[in-house]
Amino acid sequence: MEFFQPATWSEALAMKAAHPEAMPIVGGTDVMVELNLDHRRPEAIIDLTRISELTQWGTDDGLLRIGAGVTYSQLINELGDRLPGLAIASRTVGSPQIRNRGTVGGNLGTASPAGDAHPPLLASDSQVELASTSGVRRLAVGEFFTGPKRNAMRKDELIAAFLVEPARGPQQFSKVGTRNAMVIAVCSFALAIDLERRRVGSGIGSAGPTPLRAIEAEEFIQGELDWENRARPSDATLRRFGELVAAAAKPIDDVRGTATYRRHALAVMARRCLEWAWAAA
């Protein structure tokens, strides 16, 4: 195994181009588990923790551009007001130790269907910025995930950042697990309400081969919500929204839960998230 520690982003991209099999590492909360438990022996490791721009965020044409090395703790502390849904999801990640190291960039790279950051990124129409020595491209996060632990990255690319619009209305996130901390989601759900465009975004986690949107549920609720007076939706409307979210999921039975349970829990979480979020609208 080789160990590379580039000091600059262009150096990192050159190293990745020269060693396409190299595994990038920042927080190590996924990569180190695989190394420690002997699940993976990459030919090379590229440590990206020396590259300061990866840990920075700023605005880019109305969007927040957040470096791939920004930790969950940073997101909670520095961006909780602008990205409340992602901040709620970030608070459910692991433990303080994990949130201090883990990054959204790493979550995207691992591309687990259960990644906690993915549903809120989907609900807010985020983009992923990929870079290589041959250039930069931005992908809608929905196109980024291609299967369980698979994504659309080429081998010579690194994740530079993700881009997301600051919240234009209430956002919510909910996750089911066996305890509050240190769990991989049995399933999860994110909701983002855009009061200006009168749109609702959704994201389903850990109930399909990739994180999923519930398009039909979004379209249904956009037509039902009382955008003028912000009246509470009827119980029947809330229930229907939950059913449509559950119908959009493609869950399987696995060690963490059954497909039937996941659909049921998603319907409940979707209904509750909508009720909580709309009450704050």
Add this chain to the structure above:
Amino acid sequence: MGLGRGVKVSCTVNGHKQVADGVWEGESLLYVLRERFGLYGSKNACEQGECGSCSVYLDGTLVCACLVLGGQANGRSVVTIEGLEGAKVQQAYVEAGAVQCGFCTPGLVVATHDLLHRVPHPSEAQIREALAGNVCRCTGYAKIIDAVNLAAGRL
């Protein structure tokens, strides 16, 4: 650096410069601390960040040493339980009866130290959240929470 012959890890540990040569490229900071620097206070249990027994400070941030690659600690400052100014927290753990087998205690003391420096008078919910990544299989946590409250009153 690194053609499969190991890397050099040079960092400050508990205020002292430490250097290890020939560190395997995939080796964790925890392994470096224990097996190369002889600092056995940080415990090795789950090796996947689940138990918190290897909690240390890396440049002032609470982390699991098992999830830090040795090479990532190059040029950084590490504080382990051995170098922590945590006597008041340790004493509170002893007095509250929060130590049974003791394996989780170093990690919990470091995590408690971190909490009390961020939140001097935490609520029980804040204590539970802050220590959620530190697993104890003996105490049932009640006396650990007592210990944190006792330490909070003294710091």
